[in-house]
Amino acid sequence: MSPLRVGLLGPGGIGARHIKALAQLPEEGELVACCGRDAERTQAFTTEHGGAVYTDFDAMLTREALDLLIVALPPFAHTGQVEAAARKGVHLLVEKPIALDMVRADTMVEAADAAGIVAAxxxxxxxxxxxxxxxxADTGRPGMFTGFFHCxxxxxxxxxxRALSGGQTVEQLIHIVDLARHTLGMPETVYAKAANLFHRDVPRYDTEDVSAMILGYEDGRIGLLNASNAAAPGRWEKGWKIISERMTGSFTDFNAGELTRSASEGGSETVMSERDVFVAQLADVVGAIRDGRKAKVPLSEGADSLRIALAARRSAEEGREVVV
Structure with a gap:
């Protein structure tokens, strides 16, 4: 089969990461167009990675017969591009967080569902x-998830x-929120605390730099998550632990963890890998398009995890437990 014609919206750092992953799958797809607000920056990007240059998204969508659009915009810049691409029948891979509010997020999901496209x-x-x-693994039923994201x-x-990024909870910790939801399911309630303790003198810094949340479930399961943007400089540390009926998982990264059996005989398994998760993710999206199936992480799951992050932010603002 011919390689998919891929377009990129947002020639920034994360956009480059996706296109470098695409370069590892030359038989599956090729970058044919890139759209960014800054013409000079977009030109420099395409000089390195290939593709035609656009500063007008509607023009790119009209002139290029795209099969897949990778949307690597900051959350504040979503103004209907995903919906427009869906209406054209273009498959989608959208960076998290997919929006800053649930109205926009739900509109994206509805447009993708109506078009019958692969949207991840x-x-x-x-x-x-x-x-x-x-x-x-044979883990049994999970009962607790704890996790953190510190930088x-x-x-x-x-x-x-916050008006542009949504804050650290929405823009960063959402990765851990997603894993917690994927493990435990959608919580009934969220209770959170957050503050800007260390950046009050930094111009325009109005997001939290310390936060914590509790995800509550009616049957007693619980999630405990925290984040900080005042930890060790130059380090991007994240980790999580899952306690289940028959196994405990301790993860220092998505590619590194120790799985320990809870049975009396004990025993553990260590997982260490250098897998490129961007390549694996893109391969899944391409495979879903080829096979006519859903992506492993549908766009709807981006909306579900955003719902929790926004509930946590509201809880911290209002000082009360919030029903999700």
């Missing part, structure tokens, strides 16, 4: 070898403003 959310952690090994960076200017 880019939660690449799900494609880690340690994560996938846990999914195939110390000022990021891009837009990241510091």
């Amino acid at each position: 959310c880019a939660f690449m952690y799900r494609f880690g070898e340690a994560v996938e090994r846990w999914e195939t 110390n960076s000022l990021h891009s200017p837009w990241w510091r403003e």
Whole structure:
């Protein structure tokens, strides 16, 4: 079969990561067009990676016969592009968080469902070898999920403003939120606390830099998640632990973890891998398009995890437990 004609919306760092993954799958797809607001930056991107240059998304969508669109925009920049591509029958891989509010997120999912296209959310952690090994292990029923995301960076200017990024919970911790939801299911309630303790003097920094949340379930299962943007500089540390009936999983990364049996005979398994989760994710999306099936992480799951993150933010703002 011919390689898929791929377009990219958003020639930034994460967009480059997706296109580098595409380069590892030359028989599956090729970049034919790239659209960005900055013509010079977009030209530099295509000089390195290939494809035609666009600064007008509607023009790219009209002139290029795209099979797949990778949407790597910051969350504030979503203004209907996903819906427009869906109406044209273009398959989608959309970076997280897919929106800043549930109205936009639900509109995206509805448009994709109505078009009958493959639409995926880019939660690449799900494609880690340690994560996938846990999914195939005889773990029994999970009862507790704990996780964290710690860093110390000022990021891009837009990241510091809640109105543009959604805050650290929505833009970063959502990766761990997604794993918790994937493991335990959708919670009934969320209770959260958050504050900006360390960046009050940084211009336009109005998002939280410490936060924690509790995911509550009627049957007693529980999720405990926390994040900070005031930890060790230069480190992007994340980890999580899952306690289930027959196994405990301790993960230092999506590709690294230890699975320990809870039975009296004990025993453990260590998973260490260098799998490129961006390549694995893209291969799944291409396979879904080829095979006429859903992607492993449908866009609807991006909306579900966003719903939890937004509920946590609302809980922290209102100082009360929130029903999801």
